[in-house]
Amino acid sequence: MPIFFQHQINDTTRLGIWKIEEAAEFFQGNVPQHRDVTHPHKRLQHLAGRFLLQFLFPDFPYELVQIADTRKPFLPDEQCHFSISHCGDYAAAIVSKDKRVGIDIEIPVDKIAAIMYKFLSAKEHEIFNLVPGAADKLSGNTYQTPTILWSAKESVFKWYANGGVDFRRQIQLLKQNQDTETIDCFFSKNNTQLTIHYRSFDQLVLAWTMS
Numbered sequence: 005m006p007i008f009f010q011h012q013i014n015d016t017t018r019l020g021i022w023k024i025e026e027a028a029e030f031f032q033g034n035v036p037q038h039r040d041v042t043h044p045h046k047r048l049q050h051l052a053g054r055f056l057l058q059f060l061f062p063d064f065p066y067e068l069v070q071i072a073d074t075r076k077p078f079l080p081d082e083q084c085h086f087s088i089s090h091c092g093d094y095a096a097a098i099v100s101k102d103k104r105v106g107i108d109i110e111i112p113v114d115k116i117a118a119i120m121y122k123f124l125s126a127k128e129h130e131i132f133n134l135v136p137g138a139a140d141k142l143s144g145n146t147y148q149t150p151t152i153l154w155s156a157k158e159s160v161f162k163w164y165a166n167g168g169v170d171f172r173r174q175i176q177l178l179k180q181n182q183d184t185e186t187i188d189c190f191f192s193k194n195n196t197q198l199t200i201h202y203r204s205f206d207q208l209v210l211a212w213t214m215s
């Protein structure tokens with residue numbers, strides 16, 4: 005049972021990361037495929053994400069899932085909120101009975117440092133001490149912090165769910181709290197203060213937000 009990370013946030017919200025070691029048949033027998041995915045590995049990721057939903061909450065109603073025009077999967081009447089992400093051999097999901105949620109996982113790669121100006125403002129470069137080419141104090145590499153910040157913004161994008169977000173301007177990362185592994189955020193598109201939680205694992209970064 006390759007559950008890689010599991011976190012019971014509170015009575016109504018749980019998240020998990022699955023390390024995919026199974027063949028597609030394992031998932032296909034247990035979970036529905038909610039959209040056509042032709043690439044075999046992407047199909048495996050899609051199925052593992054769906055599998056996690058009932059792994060976290062066994063009464064999760066797969067049969068009621070709908071797909072919005074934005075491609076976000078959802079349950080009608082907000083009876084339960086969920087968000088899914090996949091990367092490499094990992095799938096992650098967060099499910100909440102009462103809060104809107106967004107989750108993202110990323111495998112840190114060095115090319116993110118070259119494009120971070122596209123999703124981070126000049127102010128964020130300053131706040132997070134991002135000097136092009138300089139190694140991060142904690143990780144010793146140049147891409148760990150930008151990957152966390154990218155993942156943090158993706159989690160907000162998914163939490164919001166309606167698309168049309170300017171990452172640089174509208175998702176404003178204000179402060180990293182290393183003791184609590186959180187980032188304070190202001191989402192100007194709907195004037196919301198958010199707390200983004202993050203975790204760094206060996207070769208994987210996780211971010212989630214709920215509100």
Ligand SMILES: CC(C)(COP(=O)(O)OP(=O)(O)OC[C@H]1O[C@@H](n2cnc3c(N)ncnc32)[C@H](O)[C@@H]1OP(=O)(O)O)[C@@H](O)C(=O)NCCC(=O)NCCS
Nearest residue numbers: 050053074075076077088089090091122123161162165171
């Ligand atoms: C939609 C998006 C968030 C998906 O992210 P990704 O890195 O391709 O893939 P992930 O594995 O993390 O997430 C995919 C899952 O997100 C969910 N998803 C798809 N579209 C979504 C949306 N609009 N909102 C919320 N969740 C969405 C789905 O569950 C999907 O998996 P599934 O189809 O198997 O169920 C991403 O493609 C995107 O559009 N990001 C914003 C891009 C942008 O505006 N960039 C500007 C910054 S410079």
